[in-house]
Amino acid sequence: xxxxxxxxxxxxxxxxxxxxxxxxxxxxxxxxxxxxxxxxxxxxxxxxxxxxxxxxxxxxxxxxxxxxxxxxxxxxxxxxxxxxxxxxxxxxxxxxxxxxxxxxxxxxxxxxxxxxxxxxxxxxxxxxxxxxxxxxxxxxxxxxx
Amino acid sequence: xxxxxxxxxxxxxxxxxxxxxxxxxxxxxxxxxxxxxxxxxxxxxxxxxxxxxxxxxxxxxxxxxxxxxxxxxxxxxxxxxxxxxxxxxxxxxxxxxxxxxxxxxxxxxxxxxxxxxxxxxxxxxxxxxxxxxxxxxxxxxxxxx
Numbered sequence: 001x002x003x004x005x006x007x008x009x010x011x012x013x014x015x016x017x018x019x020x021x022x023x024x025x026x027x028x029x030x031x032x033x034x035x036x037x038x039x040x041x042x043x044x045x046x047x048x049x050x051x052x053x054x055x056x057x058x059x060x061x062x063x064x065x066x067x068x069x070x071x072x073x074x075x076x077x078x079x080x081x082x083x084x085x086x087x088x089x090x091x092x093x094x095x096x097x098x099x100x101x102x103x104x105x106x107x108x109x110x111x112x113x114x115x116x117x118x119x120x121x122x123x124x125x126x127x128x129x130x131x132x133x134x135x136x137x138x139x140x141x142x143x144x145x
Numbered sequence: 146x147x148x149x150x151x152x153x154x155x156x157x158x159x160x161x162x163x164x165x166x167x168x169x170x171x172x173x174x175x176x177x178x179x180x181x182x183x184x185x186x187x188x189x190x191x192x193x194x195x196x197x198x199x200x201x202x203x204x205x206x207x208x209x210x211x212x213x214x215x216x217x218x219x220x221x222x223x224x225x226x227x228x229x230x231x232x233x234x235x236x237x238x239x240x241x242x243x244x245x246x247x248x249x250x251x252x253x254x255x256x257x258x259x260x261x262x263x264x265x266x267x268x269x270x271x272x273x274x275x276x277x278x279x280x281x282x283x284x285x286x287x288x289x290x
Contacts, residue, residue: 049215050206051238052197061195070194085261086238089231093196113258116230 005078005100008032009128012078012102015042015055016135022047026135029055029079031063031072038075039063055079056087060094071095073120080132082109082125088116098122102132150223150245153177154273157223157247160187160200161280167192171280174200174224176208176217183220184208200224201232205239216240218265225277227254227270233261243267247277 008030015028019042031039041058045051056079064070076098077083077091083101088110091099095118104125110116117123153175160173164187176184186203190196201224209215221243222228222236228246233255236244240263249270255261262268 045215045238049213050209051215052202052206052235057197061197064195068194070190070196084234084238086231086234089229089234089255090197092230093190110234113261116258 005124005127008037008076008078009080009100009102009132011037011040012055012080013128013131013135015040015059016080016132019043019055020135020139026139027055027079027081029059029077031059031075031077033063033067033072033075038066052086054084054087056083057090060090064094073097076100078127080128081105081136082111084108085110085113085116091121092116092118096121098124100124100127102127103129103136150269150272153182153221153223154225154245154247154277156182156185157200157225158273158276158280160185160204161225161277164188164200165280165284171284172200172224172226174204174222176204176220176222178208178212178217178220183211197231199229199232201228202235205235209239218242221245223272225273226250226281227256229253230255230258230261236266237261237263241266243269245269245272247272248274248281 011030012028016026020026024043028042039059039062041055043055044053072094080102082105156175157173161171165171169188172188184204184207186200189198217239225247227250
């Protein structure tokens with residue numbers, strides 16, 4: 001049974017690839033409950049013209065719909081890039097069991113603002129960081145051309 | 146023409162009343178562009194079973210849909226209670242002209258985490274604070290019964 005962080009981060013990366021294909025900043029996320037993916041999302045802020053349509057937000061909403069419960073206390077959020085303040089705030093309200101991210105985001109990642117997650121939420125970073133960061137570099141180097 | 150904070154906060158309060166009637170934590174919000182309300186929202190986290198369904202998030206999404214633009218640089222968000230971290234983060238991405246709130250929220254308001262809004266966003270608080278806080282007290286005293 002797939003229980004490891006690398007496996008689920010690969011699934012989040014597959015979501016990020018969808019964002020890249022849609023010319024969106026390539027960030028993807030999945031929410032896992034009892035070793036099963038119950039929510040997926042990729043960044044769609046351009047298509048939806050909505051700053052709230054981050055990968056994490058869409059995945060959290062999908063997971064809550066699946067469980068019929070706004071609290072995701074037994075769920076883990078996997079996201080390819082360190083979440084922003086908004087997504088950390090949503091994770092706080094969802095009371096997630098864990099947040100697992102790929103690459104650091106020093107500029108707009110939430111960690112520069114201190115401890116924004118719920119005190120019960122574990123935080124792990126650096127999972128498949130190189131692959132997660134590479135997608136971002138690919139996107140921004142395409143944009144610069 | 147209605148241009149003052151008290152007028153638009155009264156509109157946000159009308160949204161909060163809808164939340165109270167629906168047995169939701171009574172917080173309401175409106176987004177104003179050129180003295181016109183282009184987005185409305187009230188807290189619906191219970192009905193939608195979704196922690197992201199805060200008044201501000203729904204109002205910001207509605208405003209972006211109206212303008213066809215995810216950036217709300219000439220818009221002001223009015224909200225009855227000091228926004229949380231998630232909603233402050235969404236306001237950051239929207240690059241709002243101003244955030245105007247009613248009553249302080251010392252426990253889960255964003256200000257305890259420092260400056261989370263965009264540096265171009267003005268912040269004003271304490272507009273119709275008593276009326277905004279009273280709705281919250283009314284809700285929580287009903288819940289305790």
